[in-house]
Amino acid sequence: MSEALLSLSAQIAPAHAAVLVVDMQNDFCAAGGYIDRVIKRDLAACQQVAKPVNELVAAARATQVPVFWLRANYARDLIPEPMRAKLERQNIAETCCAPGSWGADWFAVAPGPGETVIEKHCYSGFMGTDLNVRLKALGIRTLVFCGVQTQVCVESTLRDAHSLGYYCVVPEDCVASHTLPAHAATLASVKFLFGEVSTLAELKAIWGGRG
Numbered sequence: 001m002s003e004a005l006l007s008l009s010a011q012i013a014p015a016h017a018a019v020l021v022v023d024m025q026n027d028f029c030a031a032g033g034y035i036d037r038v039i040k041r042d043l044a045a046c047q048q049v050a051k052p053v054n055e056l057v058a059a060a061r062a063t064q065v066p067v068f069w070l071r072a073n074y075a076r077d078l079i080p081e082p083m084r085a086k087l088e089r090q091n092i093a094e095t096c097c098a099p100g101s102w103g104a105d106w107f108a109v110a111p112g113p114g115e116t117v118i119e120k121h122c123y124s125g126f127m128g129t130d131l132n133v134r135l136k137a138l139g140i141r142t143l144v145f146c147g148v149q150t151q152v153c154v155e156s157t158l159r160d161a162h163s164l165g166y167y168c169v170v171p172e173d174c175v176a177s178h179t180l181p182a183h184a185a186t187l188a189s190v191k192f193l194f195g196e197v198s199t200l201a202e203l204k205a206i207w208g209g210r211g
Contacts, residue, residue, distance in 0.1 A: 008196055009206045011142045011167045018066040018140045022125065022147030022154050024053060025072060027096050027103035029148060034096040034103055041178035046148045049176035050108035052200050053146045056174050061112065063207040066138060069117045070125040072097040073104065078121040123156035132164055142167035144203065146174035151182035158194060168195030171203055
């Protein structure tokens with residue numbers, strides 16, 4: 001049995017931490033993307049989060065913390081039946097993050113050379129992917145989450161990570177949603193049960209001190 005990691009600094013130690021960037025794609029963040037045109041939600045927070053996400057990624061790279069990228073591909077023949085049924089009940093015919101489309105491209109961020117990109121077909125980055133295998137191969141014990149949407153793909157992936165035994169850390173200024181109350185509710189749930197809620201400044205200070 002491994003020794004429990006009780007402090008934030010112990011949890012995000014570069015030897016066993018990784019950053020997970022969730023769904024920073026045009027369809028979720030950009031004007032003219034799926035959420036903007038089809039769902040018709042305010043994307044301001046999702047656009048503004050790109051800057052702190054890039055800062056977090058840069059800090060991770062400088063400290064040799066691996067960065068993993070989740071990318072949605074919600075083609076109708078790939079998503080789970082309940083997701084498809086929900087879309088059909090709402091009469092939504094358009095595909096979110098269709099492969100090869102502008103909507104599937106990265107929004108104001110980009111993976112670096114050699115960084116792992118995981119394509120997912122549902123809200124959780126662990127379901128139907130090899131993310132867990134890749135993380136275990138590197139000895140990762142803690143995931144630092146950033147990206148969008150806080151209450152959907154970030155939370156779905158985080159809950160699965162927690163159940164799989166990963167420590168979960170969410171810098172609150174590095175995640176965003178088009179629905180602020182749902183964003184806040186997810187952060188409250190993480191703080192209560194599923195992990196640690198921190199800030200970008202806290203993580204940069206810890207990693208900088210270790211550097």
